[in-house]
Amino acid sequence: MKGGAVTTTSVPLDDATLVSRARDGDVRAYEQLVLRYQGLMFRLALKMLHHRGDAEDVVQEVFLSVWRKLGQLHDDHAFVGWLYRSTTNRCLNVIRARKPQADVDLELAESPRRDAQPEHAAQVSGQLEALNSALQTLTPQQRACWLLREVHGRSYDEIGEIVGANPTAVRGRIARARAQLAEVMKAWR
Amino acid sequence: MTSEYVIAAPVVAGVAARAAAGTAGVVRLEPGLRGLAAALVRAARDRWTGLAAAPAEGVRVRTADGKLTVEVDVVVSGIDQAAAVGQAVQRSVRREVAAQTGRTVDAVQVSIVDIEMEAR
Amino acid sequence: MAVNEDYALPCGRDVDTIWDRLDRDTDEHDQDCPHCRTAREGLLALRSATRELIDEPDPTPPDLLGRIMSAVRAEVRRGQMLDLASAEPGGVAVSTQAIAVVLRYAADSAGGVRARRVRVRQVGVDAAGAAQVAAELTLTVRLGNSAGAETLARVRELVSAAATARVGITLVSLNLLVEDVYEDGE
Numbered sequence: 001m002k003g004g005a006v007t008t009t010s011v012p013l014d015d016a017t018l019v020s021r022a023r024d025g026d027v028r029a030y031e032q033l034v035l036r037y038q039g040l041m042f043r044l045a046l047k048m049l050h051h052r053g054d055a056e057d058v059v060q061e062v063f064l065s066v067w068r069k070l071g072q073l074h075d076d077h078a079f080v081g082w083l084y085r086s087t088t089n090r091c092l093n094v095i096r097a098r099k100p101q102a103d104v105d106l107e108l109a110e111s112p113r114r115d116a117q118p119e120h121a122a123q124v125s126g127q128l129e130a131l132n133s134a135l136q137t138l139t140p141q142q143r144a145c146w147l148l149r150e151v152h153g154r155s156y157d158e159i160g161e162i163v164g165a166n167p168t169a170v171r172g173r174i175a176r177a178r179a180q181l182a183e184v185m186k187a188w189r
Numbered sequence: 190m191t192s193e194y195v196i197a198a199p200v201v202a203g204v205a206a207r208a209a210a211g212t213a214g215v216v217r218l219e220p221g222l223r224g225l226a227a228a229l230v231r232a233a234r235d236r237w238t239g240l241a242a243a244p245a246e247g248v249r250v251r252t253a254d255g256k257l258t259v260e261v262d263v264v265v266s267g268i269d270q271a272a273a274v275g276q277a278v279q280r281s282v283r284r285e286v287a288a289q290t291g292r293t294v295d296a297v298q299v300s301i302v303d304i305e306m307e308a309r
Numbered sequence: 310m311a312v313n314e315d316y317a318l319p320c321g322r323d324v325d326t327i328w329d330r331l332d333r334d335t336d337e338h339d340q341d342c343p344h345c346r347t348a349r350e351g352l353l354a355l356r357s358a359t360r361e362l363i364d365e366p367d368p369t370p371p372d373l374l375g376r377i378m379s380a381v382r383a384e385v386r387r388g389q390m391l392d393l394a395s396a397e398p399g400g401v402a403v404s405t406q407a408i409a410v411v412l413r414y415a416a417d418s419a420g421g422v423r424a425r426r427v428r429v430r431q432v433g434v435d436a437a438g439a440a441q442v443a444a445e446l447t448l449t450v451r452l453g454n455s456a457g458a459e460t461l462a463r464v465r466e467l468v469s470a471a472a473t474a475r476v477g478i479t480l481v482s483l484n485l486l487v488e489d490v491y492e493d494g495e
Contacts, residue, residue, distance in 0.1 A: 027378070027385055034377050042369045047362075056370060063377045067384065128365070131358040150359050171325075179324045182351030189354050258399065267411060272393035272439065272477025275401030283397070296399030300390060304407040304475075306414045 016076040023070045030070075034063050037080065040152065041087045047147050048091035050136055058090045084154070085162045088144050095140045127188070134184035138177050145170050146177035198250045201259065201286055201294075206248045208285035209261045209299075214274035218247035219262040219302050256295040259286070263299060267306035275299040318344040328352050393477045394437035405429045408476055412444055415471035419463040421451040425488065435479055444468070445484040452490045461485055 021029035045055035433441035
């Protein structure tokens with residue numbers, strides 16, 4: 001790059017810098033963060049809730065509430081973990097609210113949502129369809145742990161912090177999820 | 190009675206926008222936030238029937254519990270006191286909406302988003 | 310095939326181990342044991358389906374970003390709007406940016422001084438409901454300006470008066486920071 005003033009940033013900034021700027025009120029920096037992570041959060045919410053409208057609501061609320069509380073974030077590198085925690089918790093709350101009874105145990109499988117908005121407008125393969133359905137047979141906690149591990153690549157420690165459980169419990173939920181999903185997938189084949 | 194509100198809102202917004210823009214000391218209205226109305230309507234818990242009738246003009250008309258509120262975003266010049274211009278906008282919106290549509294505006298919320306001083 | 314709580318198969322091996330070894334060469338037990346074979350099959354199917362899931366095209370609605378940022382911007386504006394006094398119902402509010410414009414202009418009019426950064430924050434409300442603010446101005450002073458104290462006093466006067474007369478808020482505290490000098494022609 002030749003000498004002279006740089007008027008535009010063409011080099012993408014790292015997350016921590018964007019978070020720091022956003023915390024100081026830089027809306028454009030926050031927009032970059034939303035662009036980077038809305039897809040991941042939406043995919044997580046969509047697989048958790050099996051309903052597009054609910055997933056959209058959750059993601060909107062996550063990014064708005066995180067913006068509001070940005071001043072409370074002390075470690076700029078903890079931003080993404082915070083997004084995951086917020087998204088996962090809201091999804092679990094939505095699932096909890098769907099149940100008719102007051103007493104809800106997220107360790108038990110849930111009743112399916114009645115007005116299901118199909119996840120996809122387009123056709124998906126039979127195998128993928130089977131997996132999507134199989135995911136709904138898991139308990140919400142199992143589903144969350146499995147998605148965070150297998151699709152989002154988070155470590156056991158990270159998942160523990162996201163769902164509020166120790167890594168051993170996380171490992172157990174993922175193992176159970178795998179076994180359950182494997183059984184369904186094998187039956188499908 | 191609810192349907193009457195919905196049909197009349199764009200008209201109210203148009204009258205309000207013209208009244209605000211024509212108030213002495215107002216430089217212009219500020220174009221509104223696209224999509225904000227959609228976000229508001231989407232929230233089921235919201236009791237407001239949000240209807241951004243003229244978002245491109247910087248005016249929002251809301252009805253809730255039978256009350257009609259007009260929100261307007263303006264840029265004012267530095268010649269008159271901002272507070273005074275803001276109050277003038279409130280009065281002129283209320284007056285013009287009553288005169289031209291017969292509707293009573295219960296509240297006019299003015300947001301002065303910028304002040305333009307003359308160039309030095 | 311029932312999966313028991315310890316995710317161990319009747320033969321003694323557990324699902325986790327089979328998963329970890331999916332790509333390795335099978336040993337005799339893997340080949341002979343019906344439980345393990347079944348488990349392997351299921352896990353292979355799962356892994357294939359998982360890859361498909363990971364490779365799914367982005368389902369994010371295209372207007373989601375716009376909706377999120379509209380709400381964020383509305384929030385920003387809400388947070389930066391200070392109340393002014395008005396007898397009419399509904400209220401009049403002014404943004405901190407607008408106030409900054411007025412204060413900067415007033416400081417600049419003192420002569421021999423330029424305002425750089427202007428920060429405004431609300432610290433209270435007066436009897437009429439209008440905001441009381443604290444402001445901080447960063448200034449550069451013209452080189453050779455020998456009447457420094459006088460200039461700053463004039464800046465204070467002008468800025469304070471402008472807050473009341475041009476905006477309609479009360480300035481309860483004003484910090485002036487001289488940061489730099491400039492020469493005529495700069």
